[in-house]
Amino acid sequence: MKNNYLRLCAIQEKIYNLNHARCILNWDQATTMSVYGNNARSQSLAEISSSIHELITAKKIKKLIDSSQTEDLNELELANLREIKNEWLMTHALPKKLIAAGHLSQLKCEFEWRKQREKNDWKGFLKNFKNVVKHSREEAKILSNTLGISPYDALIQRYDPGLKSKEIDKLFVQIKNWLPKITSQICEKQKKIKLVKIRKNLDIKTQKNLCMEIIKLLGFDFDRGRLDESIHPFCGGVKEDIRITTRFNKNRFLHSLFASIHETGHARYEQNLPRVLYNQPVSKARSMSIHESQSLFFEKQIGCNPSFIRRISPIIKRYFDFDPELDQVDFFSLINSVQPSYIRVDADEVTYPAHIIVRYEIEKNLINGSIEPEDIPSLWDEKMIEYLDISTKGNYKDGVLQDIHWPGGQFGYFPCYTLGAIYAAQWFHFASQEIENIDQVIFSGDLEIIFEWLNKNIWSNGSKYETPDLTKKACKGEILDVKYFRNHIENRYFM
Amino acid sequence: MKNNYLRLCAIQEKIYNLNHARCILNWDQATTMSVYGNNARSQSLAEISSSIHELITAKKIKKLIDSSQTEDLNELELANLREIKNEWLMTHALPKKLIAAGHLSQLKCEFEWRKQREKNDWKGFLKNFKNVVKHSREEAKILSNTLGISPYDALIQRYDPGLKSKEIDKLFVQIKNWLPKITSQICEKQKKIKLVKIRKNLDIKTQKNLCMEIIKLLGFDFDRGRLDESIHPFCGGVKEDIRITTRFNKNRFLHSLFASIHETGHARYEQNLPRVLYNQPVSKARSMSIHESQSLFFEKQIGCNPSFIRRISPIIKRYFDFDPELDQVDFFSLINSVQPSYIRVDADEVTYPAHIIVRYEIEKNLINGSIEPEDIPSLWDEKMIEYLDISTKGNYKDGVLQDIHWPGGQFGYFPCYTLGAIYAAQWFHFASQEIENIDQVIFSGDLEIIFEWLNKNIWSNGSKYETPDLTKKACKGEILDVKYFRNHIENRYFM
Numbered sequence: 001m002k003n004n005y006l007r008l009c010a011i012q013e014k015i016y017n018l019n020h021a022r023c024i025l026n027w028d029q030a031t032t033m034s035v036y037g038n039n040a041r042s043q044s045l046a047e048i049s050s051s052i053h054e055l056i057t058a059k060k061i062k063k064l065i066d067s068s069q070t071e072d073l074n075e076l077e078l079a080n081l082r083e084i085k086n087e088w089l090m091t092h093a094l095p096k097k098l099i100a101a102g103h104l105s106q107l108k109c110e111f112e113w114r115k116q117r118e119k120n121d122w123k124g125f126l127k128n129f130k131n132v133v134k135h136s137r138e139e140a141k142i143l144s145n146t147l148g149i150s151p152y153d154a155l156i157q158r159y160d161p162g163l164k165s166k167e168i169d170k171l172f173v174q175i176k177n178w179l180p181k182i183t184s185q186i187c188e189k190q191k192k193i194k195l196v197k198i199r200k201n202l203d204i205k206t207q208k209n210l211c212m213e214i215i216k217l218l219g220f221d222f223d224r225g226r227l228d229e230s231i232h233p234f235c236g237g238v239k240e241d242i243r244i245t246t247r248f249n250k251n252r253f254l255h256s257l258f259a260s261i262h263e264t265g266h267a268r269y270e271q272n273l274p275r276v277l278y279n280q281p282v283s284k285a286r287s288m289s290i291h292e293s294q295s296l297f298f299e300k301q302i303g304c305n306p307s308f309i310r311r312i313s314p315i316i317k318r319y320f321d322f323d324p325e326l327d328q329v330d331f332f333s334l335i336n337s338v339q340p341s342y343i344r345v346d347a348d349e350v351t352y353p354a355h356i357i358v359r360y361e362i363e364k365n366l367i368n369g370s371i372e373p374e375d376i377p378s379l380w381d382e383k384m385i386e387y388l389d390i391s392t393k394g395n396y397k398d399g400v401l402q403d404i405h406w407p408g409g410q411f412g413y414f415p416c417y418t419l420g421a422i423y424a425a426q427w428f429h430f431a432s433q434e435i436e437n438i439d440q441v442i443f444s445g446d447l448e449i450i451f452e453w454l455n456k457n458i459w460s461n462g463s464k465y466e467t468p469d470l471t472k473k474a475c476k477g478e479i480l481d482v483k484y485f486r487n488h489i490e491n492r493y494f495m
Numbered sequence: 496m497k498n499n500y501l502r503l504c505a506i507q508e509k510i511y512n513l514n515h516a517r518c519i520l521n522w523d524q525a526t527t528m529s530v531y532g533n534n535a536r537s538q539s540l541a542e543i544s545s546s547i548h549e550l551i552t553a554k555k556i557k558k559l560i561d562s563s564q565t566e567d568l569n570e571l572e573l574a575n576l577r578e579i580k581n582e583w584l585m586t587h588a589l590p591k592k593l594i595a596a597g598h599l600s601q602l603k604c605e606f607e608w609r610k611q612r613e614k615n616d617w618k619g620f621l622k623n624f625k626n627v628v629k630h631s632r633e634e635a636k637i638l639s640n641t642l643g644i645s646p647y648d649a650l651i652q653r654y655d656p657g658l659k660s661k662e663i664d665k666l667f668v669q670i671k672n673w674l675p676k677i678t679s680q681i682c683e684k685q686k687k688i689k690l691v692k693i694r695k696n697l698d699i700k701t702q703k704n705l706c707m708e709i710i711k712l713l714g715f716d717f718d719r720g721r722l723d724e725s726i727h728p729f730c731g732g733v734k735e736d737i738r739i740t741t742r743f744n745k746n747r748f749l750h751s752l753f754a755s756i757h758e759t760g761h762a763r764y765e766q767n768l769p770r771v772l773y774n775q776p777v778s779k780a781r782s783m784s785i786h787e788s789q790s791l792f793f794e795k796q797i798g799c800n801p802s803f804i805r806r807i808s809p810i811i812k813r814y815f816d817f818d819p820e821l822d823q824v825d826f827f828s829l830i831n832s833v834q835p836s837y838i839r840v841d842a843d844e845v846t847y848p849a850h851i852i853v854r855y856e857i858e859k860n861l862i863n864g865s866i867e868p869e870d871i872p873s874l875w876d877e878k879m880i881e882y883l884d885i886s887t888k889g890n891y892k893d894g895v896l897q898d899i900h901w902p903g904g905q906f907g908y909f910p911c912y913t914l915g916a917i918y919a920a921q922w923f924h925f926a927s928q929e930i931e932n933i934d935q936v937i938f939s940g941d942l943e944i945i946f947e948w949l950n951k952n953i954w955s956n957g958s959k960y961e962t963p964d965l966t967k968k969a970c971k972g973e974i975l976d977v978k979y980f981r982n983h984i985e986n987r988y989f990m
Contacts, residue, residue: 017542020535021516028519032527035718037736040515043774047512051546223530241532 005068005077008061008084009280015055016279020238022048027236027243031228042107046100053099057092076282079464083281086161093146094139102135102409109407122377122396129407130373133366136409140367152367155412159288160419162466165364168415171422172360174482175353180387182486183350186338186493195337196328200320201250204229210253210319211246211260214312218298219451220244220264224271232404233259235266235295239278242267254335257316258299265298266291268451272459283462286470288413290458292420293427297454300349300421301428301488306332307443336492340388342398349421350489354387356418359403363411376400422480423471425488427454430475499562500572503579504775510550511774515733517543522731522738526723537602541595548594552587571777574959578776581656588641589634597630597904604902617872617891624902625868628861631904635862647862650907654783655914657961660859663910666917667855669977670848675882677981678845681833681988690832691823695815696745699724705748705814706741706755709807713793714946715739715759716766727899728754730761730790734773737762749830753794760793761786763946767954778957781965783908785953787915788922792949795844795916796923796983801827802938831987835883837893844916845984849882851913854898858906871895917975918966920983922949925970 022045029041065085073081109128116125140151147154153164202210212227220227225237230245237243244263246256269291274283285291302308309331317326338348344355362379365371371379380400381393392399400406405413431453432438441449457474471479517540524536560580568576604623611620635646642649648659697705707722715722720732725740732738739758741751764786769778780786797803804826812821833843839850857874860866866874875895876888887894895901900908926948927933936944952969966974 014542017539018546020539021520021543024523024539025516025519028523032721034720034736037719037733040733040735044512044515044519047509048516051513224532225529226527238532238535240535241529 002068002071002073002077004064005071005073005081008064008068008081009277011055011058011061012084012281013279015052018048018052018055022052023236023238030232030234030236031230031243031245046103050096053091053096056088061088061092076277076464080277080280080282083284083463086157087281089146090143090157093142098135098138098142102132102139105131105135106407106409110404113401113404113407117397117401120395120397120401122401125396125401125407126373132407132409133373136411137367137369140411150368152364152412155367156415157412159410159413159416160467161287162468163287163289163415163419168360168419171419171480171482172353172357172415175418175485176357176387178486179350179354180389182489183338183340183354183388186350187340189493190333190338193330193333195334196330197334198253198320198326198329200323200325202253202319203250204248206319207248207253207256210316211257213315214257215244215260215264217312217445218261218264218302218447219268221271225267227260233263235263235270239270239273242270258303258335261303262295262299265295268298268454269294269459272455274460274462274464282464286458286461286463286465287467288416289419289423290467290470292416293423294420294454294458296349296421296424297427301424302442302447302450304335304349304492305439305442307439309335311443311445338493340390342384342390342392342395343402345402350493351388352421353418354384356414357387358383359405359414363406363414367411419480422482422485426471426475426478426481426484427458428488429484430457497563497566497568497572499559500566500568500576503556503559503563503576504772506550506553506556507579507776508774510547513543513547513550517547518731518733525725525727525729525731526738526740541598545591548586548591551583556583556587571772571959575772575775575777578779578958581652582776584641585638585652588637593630593633593637597627597634600626600630601902601904605899608896608899608902612892612896615890615892615896617896620891620896620902621868627902627904628868631906632862632864635906645863647859647907650862651910652907654905654908654911655962656782657963658782658784658910658914663855663914666914666975666977667848667852667910670913670980671852671882673981674845674849675884677984678833678835678849678883681845682835684988685828685833688825688828690828691825692829693748693815693821693824695818695820697748697814698745699743701814702743702748702751705811706752708810709752710739710755710759712807712940713756713759713797713942714763719766720762722755728758730758730765734765734768737765753798753830756798757790757794760790763793763949764789764954767950769955769957769959777959781953781956781958781960782962783911784914784918785962785965787911788918789915789949789953791844791916791919792922796919797937797942797945799830799844799987800934800937802934804830806938806940833988835885837879837885837887837890838897840897845988846883847916848913849879851909852882853878854900854909858901858909862906914975917977917980921966921970921973921976921979922953923983924979925952 025041025045025048029038029045033041065081065088068081105128109125109132112128113125116122136155137151140155143154143157144151147157149157149164156163156165208227208229212222215227216222224240225242225244228243228245229248231247233244233246235242235244244260244267246259246263248256269285273285277283313331316331317323320326336348338350340351340354341347344352344359347355358380361383362371362376366373366376377392377396377400381391384390384392384399405411428438431450434453435441435449438450441447458470461470465473468479520536520540520543524533528536560576560583563576600623604620604627607623608620610616631650632646635650638649638652639646642652644652644659651658651660703722703724707717710722711717719735720737720739723738723740724743726742728739728741730737730739739755739762741754741758743751764780768780772778808826811826812818815821831843833845835846835849836842839847839854842850853875856878857866857871861868861871872887872891872895876886879885879887879894900906923933926945929948930936930944933945936942953965956965960968963974
């Protein structure tokens with residue numbers, strides 16, 4: 001007998017079907033929607049979110065969860081119940097009014113941020129942002145009480161269930177130890193290489209065709225997804241119809257290409273989530289850190305790998321009509337060039353963690369209440385100087401105002417990027433141990449055996465295992481360890 | 496005090512917001528969705544439809560409607576209440592199970608029809624179609640009891656509230672009287688014109704640009720809508736972001752152009768519906784007949800008008816790089832050529848009503864139970880011979896299998912097309928009386944004064960007035976009259 005559990009599943013099915021609408025509407029908003037379509041769209045999204053919230057937090061749910069615990073459930077069903085319970089814990093305690101007010105403050109802050117950023121207007125931004133912080137702190141406090149963890153840790157649960165800032169601290173402290181020195185060593189080494197840039201432009205349509213050819217090579221399934229254009233590259237839609245986007249710029253085709261490769265990592269994870277209990281929480285992606293580990297595996301471990309670059313260079317040259325100029329181009333050095341810079345999304349993989357640590361240290365203290373929004377710019381400048389030796393004093397535009405996450409209230413997300421990079425390096429290490437001559441496999445262009453490793457160890461597990469278990473199963477008992485990331489950096493840039 | 500009424504309005508707002516999702520998901524399904532995205536999409540659409548159905552038919556609604564009747568409502572609010580009540584009447588009596596079973600039988604029939612049509616497979620189609628008819632008859636019977644009208648009339652209410660088949664009969668009998676003779680007279684006359692066809696192809700992108708230029712001339716607002724491509728042209732999306740589609744074929748640019756013009760009529764109606772009570776039923780388009788009257792006003796009254804064709808001919812020639820061949824083309828005769836044919840959607844405006852009358856006479860008897868699905872092909876053939884003098888014996892593909900409406904269970908829709916054509920001619924007649932030298936206005940390309948007439952008399956009224964009142968207000972007290980349509984035909988083809 002598992003009637004209570006099955007009733008929970010039926011509710012989850014409804015949530016899944018409503019969430020489908022939300023995902024497609026969000027994708028449409030970012031790619032297709034008309035200029036004046038936003039008001040009606042926001043109303044519709046709010047209505048659907050409200051319906052989902054009601055389904056998750058209905059009074060009967062607690063009872064159903066409690067009674068399901070003693071029912072006759074198999075391992076997968078128990079994992080599903082655990083995920084249902086987590087979702088309920090993260091939602092039921094938050095008053096609907098607080099969520100709505102928080103969402104409204106985020107919408108306003110985000111909307112005005114788009115212009116304030118261009119104008120370097122920190123003061124204007126601060127006014128709205130204080131409201132966002134206020135609501136996020138309230139939510140964090142309530143969740144902190146429910147879960148018995150710190151307010152910031154409570155927000156992390158939204159993106160990486162089970163993760164605590166104590167663990168992040170341990171990992172990041174190691175990175176901080178070697179990052180500044182390694183960065184300057186790499187920069188010193190790369191100074192000696194004379195970079196030949198590609199001068200010829202590639203029109204958008206040709207760029208799109210190039211992207212499509214390369215991501216097909218990486219297994220993107222165009223019968224279950226699409227590639228479109230948007231202002232910021234993202235992976236959206238639903239797992240049955242996953243929609244990645246990239247941004248095209250005539251003279252920066254490598255950007256659109258590597259953004260496509262990155263999003264393909266997200267897409268393949270979604271396209272290969274378990275088909276069993278497919279509309280239940282246990283079949284969702286495990287966490288945003290694991291999600292980023294897939295995009296970064298595709299982008300950094302495979303895409304920027306010298307063997308892969310050797311593989312795709314002739315393809316790229318074909319799209320440039322074999323322009324002899326390209327024979328002079330050292331694609332590997334061009335793609336893997338390292339340089340401290342202001343903008344996170346444009347940063348190379350070596351300096352990227354510094355950007356994340358700056359944000360992580362600030363947002364942790366901000367949510368836990370030891371600093372105030374006013375304190376951010378000077379802290380930002382201080383830390384950028386310490387980790388990357390560049391100053392952002394007075395330059396809010398290329399500093400605190402560069403990201404959408406904070407105006408959008410997504411506190412706790414940033415660490416996932418760097419955790420993802422560490423995971424990706426670790427997956428690659430353990431995959432290499434199982435796959436003979438992995439560089440040769442990558443050069444061959446037939447990467448199926450690598451995808452099989454990812455599918456077996458990551459994709460097909462969905463949320464069946466909690467993250468440390470998932471990691472241990474994939475990595476012969478080891479948990480996440482920064483050394484694999486450091487080894488990867490040293491191998492790539494010093495060998 | 497109008498608390499009950501306001502509670503109804505709040506429910507309608509929820510319905511409006513959920514329906515937004517349904518409309519965008521439907522549009523996406525027809526234009527963008529991936530090959531394997533259909534299953535998840537159908538589940539999501541079913542869930543949203545089910546939520547809407549629950550909102551409309553909740554137990555409290557009857558009480559709220561009854562109590563609202565005695566509240567202090569103004570004219571517009573009373574009209575809104577009337578529309579809310581109509582919607583409730585049309586929905587609450589139908590068991591959710593019957594709707595779901597009907598919908599399932601339609602999905603199956605429609606899905607298999609796509610292949611059966613190509614294979615001329617009437618027998619295969621009949622098997623599924625019987626199920627569709629069975630469910631539609633059941634629904635019609637229930638609604639017939641609720642509304643106290645015939646089963647077929649009950650289904651008409653879905654598309655044209657208030658309309659009865661008795662009125663349609665009166666109009667169609669007149670058309671049948673003169674249509675066969677007038678058709679053969681026009682054909683005889685047109686035989687003498689030697690049509691010069693356009694041999695040069697126009698690539699899809701250029702066709703799209705041409706369509707966009709022309710529909711901008713017709714006031715399509717691209718800040719509140721889009722033009723895309725789909726297999727069948729349609730007008731979808733939501734009124735804040737209306738999305739028309741056309742179908743492109745390299746050597747048939749006039750088809751994509753006139754389909755775009757047609758859909759622009761639908762779009763402008765939606766784009767200009769009232770902003771007051773915008774999310775309430777009273778601000779919806781009045782009916783599908785009135786909707787078709789707008790598309791046909793744009794396509795036939797304006798688009799095919801000799802003055803408009805004189806206006807756009809130079810534009811068309813510009814897209815053909817002023818190919819001298821086009822100087823030989825008589826665009827008016829090419830666009831307004833009349834010929835009895837098998838396919839409704841390709842028919843000219845003179846023979847079009849015959850296609851509708853064939854379908855109307857059959858579906859009326861089918862739903863009312865005096866004929867069975869098996870009887871359709873021979874009746875179809877008989878009527879096609881009688882009205883258009885062409886036989887479809889054994890040719891199901893170009894006969895009964897050509898339309899999606901019946902497999903989709905849309906019985907009662909077909910009359911709207913021809914009613915729309917009659918309305919369109921009548922609007923044009925009365926607009927001409929108020930607008931000095933309307934042909935000159937059309938040739939000038941500045942049609943604002945005509946759009947103002949439509950806006951004042953049709954668009955901005957939404958569903959405030961019932962259809963006969965809407966008509967009388969626009970037409971100096973007259974109700975719908977076929978003579979305007981006949982005059983239009985005679986003016987266009989015999990002058």
